[in-house]
Amino acid sequence: MMSPRQAQFRAVYRAQIAPAYHGLIHVALIYLIGGAALWYAACQIHDATLAQWLVVPAVVVLANLFEWLLHAQVMHRPRRGLMGIYNRHTLAHHQFFTQDAPYHDTTRDYRIVFFPPYALIAFLVMAAILGSILATLWSANAGWFVVCAAACMYMNYEFFHWCCHVQDDRILRRVPFVNTIRRHHIAHHNTAIMMHRNMNLTYPFADWLFGTSDLNRGLLGHLFNGYGTRFIRGDMPKPRSGDRPTPVMAGE
Template sequence: MNPEFDFADAASLAERRARLREKIPKSYHPAIYFGAVNLLALAAIGGSLGALRQVTLLEWCVIPVAFLVANLVEHRVHRGPMHHRSPPWTILFERHTRQHHVYFDQGHMAVATAREYFWVFFPWWAVGLVVVTALLFALPFAWLWSANAGRLFFAVAIAYYLSYEWLHFSHHLPPQSGLGRLPFLVALRRLHVAHHDPAKMTTRNFNITFPIADWLFGTLDRGRH
């Protein structure tokens, strides 16, 4: 049990959720926000891929490497500062542990209204952090190897972020929704539901996307018990 909260107190959880619901800005439109994020990400991916010139076989290998690095970074950041107060990254802990995990526990995973996606999607500042992190890896690839390698790394990193948002979106849909019933998504959702158990959130299932790093580091809980 995380000492920050007493999730066993259902009334307290309901109160926390009500307080967080009030904090959703009146101007927030999840479809507009998510649509804009998708357009910007696709433009960044398209711009990077469109600038590729005569890619060699070795340069194409950046794709699986970048995917694996993104999976490891997702696991590391989620296991670290998103679940442990770690200055100067306290804002990640606040947003994730004290807001996302308070709003959704394993018994209350689905949004009741689309506006509640405010507590699921990355805020704008976090999207900025994703871009900076992607550049921190992509620029050395570009400088030390080739422009193609850097562009491929950046495109994969942004595509990975987009897949994170889409998968997290589906994990918090009502299970009876069309998307929520796809077998592949049902399996991934089960892992994320286990992660939202307050007793497991600091130790299990830090990959919200594909549980590769969880499997590698022994933090995978298949959520079948």
């Protein structure tokens, strides 16, 4: 159910997308750059030790904290020099997608679903700097593992966020982690909680850690919550009809 205000925002936003824009090319570019970075970095790794492999889970956790921090403190807070990110997310993405109407219609809407490819390049540059520091202090393998894991996490983020805004959930609702983040993120699109709740976009680890989730349960329960609404905190706004993804029925 879409409000007239949201419908008007969508019409105006769509009208200003360049005619030459192609959603599938946008996505292909992201996965080409991310895939090339992953492939190149992986080719540089030789005879890795277990300790060097452990860089991967460390980067997964770091990326999760970074995604939470960026979303909570930049994408939803106007910061000098970073206003473009705030405008694009709070003032555009959250107007285009609300908890009542969170789905995109055509691949041209990918313009507002996926980040521009330069965001991935900026993220890879940050990973490369961190990797170089680690390579200098410890080992080249560890440095390349940072780049590999960062590229994977970025592509993971874009895929999961797309899963949140795609309409057909017949398969997605049964996929662990994807169903969790889908409910988590669609709830985040409720304007009443979007500034301070459900800031993770991949796995709700940092939201659990910092108490910014709309759920009241432990870490494993958070990660595998799926569409469940049983543990939603009592002080969260009550869902209206169509507000939340329909829970999977028992026996379905």
